[in-house]
Amino acid sequence: MSEDMNKPLTDLISLTIDGQEIEAEEGQTIVQAAQKNGIYIPTLCALHADKENGLKYDLAPGTCRICTVKANGRTTAACTTPVSQGLVVENDTPELNDLRKTIVELLFVEGNHFCPFCEKSGSCDLQALAYRYQMLTPRFHYAFTPRKVNADMPKLLWDGNRCILCRRCVLAIRTEEGEPLFVFANRGDKSTIIVDTELIQDISEELAQQAMDICPVGAIIRKEKGFDTPFGQRKYDHSPIGSISSISSDMTCSSGENKTGGEKS
Amino acid sequence: MAQKITIEPVTRVEGHGKVTIHLDDNHQVTESRLHIVEFRGFERFVCGRPFWEAPVLVQRLCGICPVSHHLAAAKAMDMLIGAGDGNGLTPVAEKMRRLMHYGQIFQSHVLHFFHLASPDLLFGMDADPERRNVIGVILEHPELAKQAVLMRKYGQEIIAATAGKKIHGTGAIPGGINKNLSLEERDAFLNGINGNPDLSADKMIEWSESALALLLDYHSSHTDFLDGFAAFPSNHLSLVRPDGALDLYHGVIRAVDAQGKRIVNDVDSRDYLDVVEEEVRSWSYMKFPYIKELGKENGWYRVGPLARLNVCDFIPTPKAQQELERFRAYTKGKPNNMSMHYHWARLIETLHAAEMMKELLLDPDLQKTDLVTKGERCGEGIGLLEAPRGTLFHHYQVNEQDLITMCNLIVSTTNNNEPMNRAVNAAAVAQMTGKAEITEPMMNAVEVAIRAYDPCLSCATHAMGQMPLEVTLYDAAGAVVDQQRKGM
Numbered sequence: 172m173s174e175d176m177n178k179p180l181t182d183l184i185s186l187t188i189d190g191q192e193i194e195a196e197e198g199q200t201i202v203q204a205a206q207k208n209g210i211y212i213p214t215l216c217a218l219h220a221d222k223e224n225g226l227k228y229d230l231a232p233g234t235c236r237i238c239t240v241k242a243n244g245r246t247t248a249a250c251t252t253p254v255s256q257g258l259v260v261e262n263d264t265p266e267l268n269d270l271r272k273t274i275v276e277l278l279f280v281e282g283n284h285f286c287p288f289c290e291k292s293g294s295c296d297l298q299a300l301a302y303r304y305q306m307l308t309p310r311f312h313y314a315f316t317p318r319k320v321n322a323d324m325p326k327l328l329w330d331g332n333r334c335i336l337c338r339r340c341v342l343a344i345r346t347e348e349g350e351p352l353f354v355f356a357n358r359g360d361k362s363t364i365i366v367d368t369e370l371i372q373d374i375s376e377e378l379a380q381q382a383m384d385i386c387p388v389g390a391i392i393r394k395e396k397g398f399d400t401p402f403g404q405r406k407y408d409h410s411p412i413g414s415i416s417s418i419s420s421d422m423t424c425s426s427g428e429n430k431t432g433g434e435k436s
Numbered sequence: 437m438a439q440k441i442t443i444e445p446v447t448r449v450e451g452h453g454k455v456t457i458h459l460d461d462n463h464q465v466t467e468s469r470l471h472i473v474e475f476r477g478f479e480r481f482v483c484g485r486p487f488w489e490a491p492v493l494v495q496r497l498c499g500i501c502p503v504s505h506h507l508a509a510a511k512a513m514d515m516l517i518g519a520g521d522g523n524g525l526t527p528v529a530e531k532m533r534r535l536m537h538y539g540q541i542f543q544s545h546v547l548h549f550f551h552l553a554s555p556d557l558l559f560g561m562d563a564d565p566e567r568r569n570v571i572g573v574i575l576e577h578p579e580l581a582k583q584a585v586l587m588r589k590y591g592q593e594i595i596a597a598t599a600g601k602k603i604h605g606t607g608a609i610p611g612g613i614n615k616n617l618s619l620e621e622r623d624a625f626l627n628g629i630n631g632n633p634d635l636s637a638d639k640m641i642e643w644s645e646s647a648l649a650l651l652l653d654y655h656s657s658h659t660d661f662l663d664g665f666a667a668f669p670s671n672h673l674s675l676v677r678p679d680g681a682l683d684l685y686h687g688v689i690r691a692v693d694a695q696g697k698r699i700v701n702d703v704d705s706r707d708y709l710d711v712v713e714e715e716v717r718s719w720s721y722m723k724f725p726y727i728k729e730l731g732k733e734n735g736w737y738r739v740g741p742l743a744r745l746n747v748c749d750f751i752p753t754p755k756a757q758q759e760l761e762r763f764r765a766y767t768k769g770k771p772n773n774m775s776m777h778y779h780w781a782r783l784i785e786t787l788h789a790a791e792m793m794k795e796l797l798l799d800p801d802l803q804k805t806d807l808v809t810k811g812e813r814c815g816e817g818i819g820l821l822e823a824p825r826g827t828l829f830h831h832y833q834v835n836e837q838d839l840i841t842m843c844n845l846i847v848s849t850t851n852n853n854e855p856m857n858r859a860v861n862a863a864a865v866a867q868m869t870g871k872a873e874i875t876e877p878m879m880n881a882v883e884v885a886i887r888a889y890d891p892c893l894s895c896a897t898h899a900m901g902q903m904p905l906e907v908t909l910y911d912a913a914g915a916v917v918d919q920q921r922k923g924m
Contacts, residue, residue, distance in 0.1 A: 402601055
């Protein structure tokens with residue numbers, strides 16, 4: 172389905188998001204249309220393909236629901252709902268933002284997210300959204316769910332404590348033949364990500380880096396490269412999530428380059 | 437009637453501790469103890485985490501000198517990934533770390549002397565507690581207070597420029613560092629941060645000298661107090677550079693006894709387990725380390741500024757070396773065993789740190805770009821350094837999957853556990869013996885003895901060894917089928 176969304180489309184339709192009239196191509200999702208028009212709708216699972224993240228097509232798994240909007244008055248996930256002529260979308264409203272904040276809070280208490288020593292801190296979408304929605308104090312009880320760490324693979328480490336089951340890695344990290352390296356296992360609250368133990372052995376440097384970069388949290392991290400991005404060069408050090416620069420280029424943080432005299436945070 | 441006095445919490449120290457003093461019917465002190473009442477458990481919960489997280493995770497033991505833990509863990513990880521034993525890094529990596537460390541030593545010593553200890557000296561141990569605090573210092577000695585704030589700021593800004601943040605940075609990574617120092621940052625530190633000439637490298641040296649002059653002046657008018665209060669002979673242990681120079685970042689383990697006789701002779705820091713052992717006592721979460729060869733009774737030692745100046749042969753910066761000579765001459769070349777002289781030694785080290793920061797800032801290696809080294813990976817990492825409060829030991833074992841399986845930390849303050857307990861007892865005996873009434877100044881005197889050691893009680897708490905556990909399996913008739921024991 173995702174590949175179909177990227178086919179060139181020419182029929183333009185018009186819709187409004189928060190009263191702003193925009194044009195979109197038929198077949199695009201609300202998230203894609205908004206992105207194209209510089210309107211921010213938060214996402215943790217959906218991801219726009221660009222040069223930086225190396226994706227060939229946009230991801231729209233529809234798992235996290237943080238992009239929930241009202242389309243013609245009905246709540247729906249904006250990353251899976253296609254646009255239609257005359258559609259009226261409510262996005263940046265107090266009610267929806269409060270719902271989104273709740274989703275962020277629930278994700279935090281469900282996993283074991285310790286930002287202080289997570290190397291994705293400063294480049295983490297979940298953390299950035301917690302700042303955006305001013306998550307100042309825990310409203311829900313921590314679940315303290317026992318989660319596993321899978322370090323039994325080369326180049327990468329998967330930390331279940333931080334995984335939010337967004338499905339980005341499942342969809343995007345594949346061999347040249349299209350076989351997935353990460354897959355879902357189990358169901359419901361037992362759901363987890365498992366790794367193809369054979370395919371992962373030959374993962375390239377580039378694919379390993381891409382896996383870390385597209386992970387919206389710190390669940391997939393490169394081995395032995397930890398913390399090589401200094402403060403001041405992390406993804407959200409200078410522009411918070413949802414600002415103009417972070418919409419136009421969703422993957423501004425690449426590690427390992429231009430380290431001379433990084434700015435202080 | 438026998439009496440038990442409890443001082444809780446001990447104030448103007450880092451972390452939480454309490455003191456108990458037992459007096460008998462004749463008002464004689466029978467026993468005094470410094471208890472560490474917090475339990476932390478970092479050694480346990482770092483297990484299962486990837487090794488490169490350790491320098492960032494373990495530093496959260498403390499908000500005062502996290503840099504020490506950050507660097508000790510990073511040094512251990514250097515060894516693990518085959519980047520040498522504190523000497524295999526690229527020049528920019530080692531010098532950036534040293535700059536970070538001396539910035540840390542500087543700010544921590546300044547914090548301790550001015551903010552925590554100086555009220556006792558400026559106002560007297562028996563002054564009104566409402567005046568005898570840092571606010572009192574600001575109100576009555578505003579120039580001194582301003583210097584203290586700016587000196588601490590300078591050290592903190594050095595940390596921010598090298599570690600990324602003032603508290604809990606990420607600068608040191610296994611095998612090196614994640615940034616160098618830009619020319620703009622260097623020039624700001626040399627000439628004055630934000631164009632403020634009071635925040636320049638030379639000003640830090642000047643103010644360190646004046647702080648030392650202040651203490652020496654105080655000493656001349658309070659000689660008996662500084663020399664006699666809570667003084668007792670002990671062994672002294674610290675790292676020194678292999679040529680005997682004071683080196684707070686890396687060195688070999690050396691110890692001398694109260695007379696200056698060498699009792700640990702320049703042992704490689706990786707062999708620390710051959711030198712020290714730890715004892716657990718039931719009433720404190722802080723362990724009691726001792727020099728293995730001398731045993732529990734005689735092997736305890738002091739660490740920190742006083743011990744370091746007793747152990748080293750010389751200080752490799754000119755002004756601090758001159759002060760060391762004066763310090764050594766006072767005890768005629770013998771080790772200095774006076775607890776209150778910790779302050780003197782601490783201020784000499786402050787001056788040394790200021791000189792070192794300037795020397796490093798002028799070094800063009802700091803602008804180089806080869807930040808990380810790697811070598812052959814092994815399964816174990818040991819990193820020692822001299823933290824502001826003394827020798828800090830970090831030891832990790834890591835499995836083939838890169839996860840930490842064992843962590844042993846001997847934190848600076850832990851080394852001073854026995855000396856602090858002795859200092860508490862000495863102060864209690866001197867102040868309280870035979871007194872019918874125990875007053876607030878008497879209790880503060882006990883705290884003054886502890887404060888001289890600048891303890892950081894928050895990171896010195898420790899797991900109490902193996903948890904003893906016995907499991908017995910009975911059958912339905914009540915007969916023992918199986919019995920398993922652990923740690924007993």
